[in-house]
Amino acid sequence: MTASAWAPPTGRLEQVRAFMDERVLPNEHVLDREDDEADALVAQLRTEAKESGLWAPHVPPDAGGTGIGFLDYAYLNEQIGRTVWGQLVFGCQAPDAGNAEILHLFGTEEQKERFLHPLVAGDVRSFFSMTEPEVPGSDPTTLRTRAVRDGGEWLIDGHKWFSSGAEGAAFGIVMAVTDPDADPHRRASQILVPADTPGVEVVRAIPTMGHRGRNWSTHCEVRYTGVRVPAANLLGGEGDGFLIAQKRLGPGRIHHVMRWLGQMQRAFELMCAYSLGRESFGEPLARKQTVQNWIADSYAEIHACRLMTLDAAHKIDAGDEARVEISAIKFFAARVLQEVIDRAIQVHGARGLTDETPLAHMSMLARAGRIYDGPDEVHRQVVAKRILKAFASGDGWHFS
Numbered sequence: 001m002t003a004s005a006w007a008p009p010t011g012r013l014e015q016v017r018a019f020m021d022e023r024v025l026p027n028e029h030v031l032d033r034e035d036d037e038a039d040a041l042v043a044q045l046r047t048e049a050k051e052s053g054l055w056a057p058h059v060p061p062d063a064g065g066t067g068i069g070f071l072d073y074a075y076l077n078e079q080i081g082r083t084v085w086g087q088l089v090f091g092c093q094a095p096d097a098g099n100a101e102i103l104h105l106f107g108t109e110e111q112k113e114r115f116l117h118p119l120v121a122g123d124v125r126s127f128f129s130m131t132e133p134e135v136p137g138s139d140p141t142t143l144r145t146r147a148v149r150d151g152g153e154w155l156i157d158g159h160k161w162f163s164s165g166a167e168g169a170a171f172g173i174v175m176a177v178t179d180p181d182a183d184p185h186r187r188a189s190q191i192l193v194p195a196d197t198p199g200v201e202v203v204r205a206i207p208t209m210g211h212r213g214r215n216w217s218t219h220c221e222v223r224y225t226g227v228r229v230p231a232a233n234l235l236g237g238e239g240d241g242f243l244i245a246q247k248r249l250g251p252g253r254i255h256h257v258m259r260w261l262g263q264m265q266r267a268f269e270l271m272c273a274y275s276l277g278r279e280s281f282g283e284p285l286a287r288k289q290t291v292q293n294w295i296a297d298s299y300a301e302i303h304a305c306r307l308m309t310l311d312a313a314h315k316i317d318a319g320d321e322a323r324v325e326i327s328a329i330k331f332f333a334a335r336v337l338q339e340v341i342d343r344a345i346q347v348h349g350a351r352g353l354t355d356e357t358p359l360a361h362m363s364m365l366a367r368a369g370r371i372y373d374g375p376d377e378v379h380r381q382v383v384a385k386r387i388l389k390a391f392a393s394g395d396g397w398h399f400s
Helices: 010-031 036-051 070-080 085-089 096-106 109-120 241-277 289-317 323-353 359-368 376-392
Strands: 126-129 146-150 153-164 171-177 188-194 200-205 219-230
Touching: 010 036, 010 070, 010 085, 036 085, 070 085, 070 241, 070 289, 085 241, 096 109, 096 126, 096 241, 126 153, 126 219, 153 171, 153 188, 171 241, 188 219, 188 241, 241 289, 241 323, 241 359, 289 323, 323 359, 323 376
Parallel strands: 126 171
Antiparallel strands: 146 153, 146 171, 153 219, 171 188, 200 219
């Protein structure tokens, strides 16, 4: 592979970096309040991002975005991910980004007109309703929510939670069992459900680690009781739910890691800068061997995460699903993210626990990364099984 194969999109990258440095990060203290003033500022920044040609970099122009490939998106996300607000400002926030991608891939023209176009334009929000409280989210083949065909409609009954962003959303994509007797990976389908459909109840927003969030960032419990939607709201084919979920969650996982790179690098910068300026026992913290070890280890781990992410993105652009690579960086980067932020907090001492730096909030968000979109343990299992299968077949595993 030549170095040019991994070349960043220089012009757009500089645009995004400048926008983050000049418009987003200086206003982070306002955005963190998640109040009416913050909402107004988000709306203003989103308008500016659109006018700058930086909107929706996760989907291609024919879907209404400005995306041109996973590798380019990885470089952009290093900047966008420096604050949690970056993804909202550029219109590439979860779960809307993943929903837009599968609508683009699997939606009919009518579905794209009704759901995809207003979603990518930022006129509405959406939610993805898969996880259920009664069964493990790591095994979607055990879902219990049912969708039964009744003439020209689907009749949906079920109970979901962690349907992120359901409060105030225009529609959701619901994963429901349509054929309980089919092969486990063909039992479920995905169905588009307008949020105002009778029988859809957003029960509550579930506070996570003490944070409730505001509309787009809530994690909601949702009940579906006798919900009827047209049969034409089926996304893809009947029984394609698991396949579509993999198409959605695979890219979604690498999107998270791309943004985590920005979080890691920001924490790393804060740690290095503070260690040089803070004195303890007559010398800067940067002179302490323990702190130097933290900085060296953090550099090596961030660099490894970055190269793994760029490699996976390059393979996806080349048509490879890169399942092993995505699972590997998902659990590896989740650990590195948490450890780098924790080291930065330790260097800052008690100040690191306060809201005078972004580190405490970053730490709270980082812990969730080891669970959502598949817990670390499941991704380790995926990597090991696929590698061992290759060896069992006699092919072995090649790091290329």
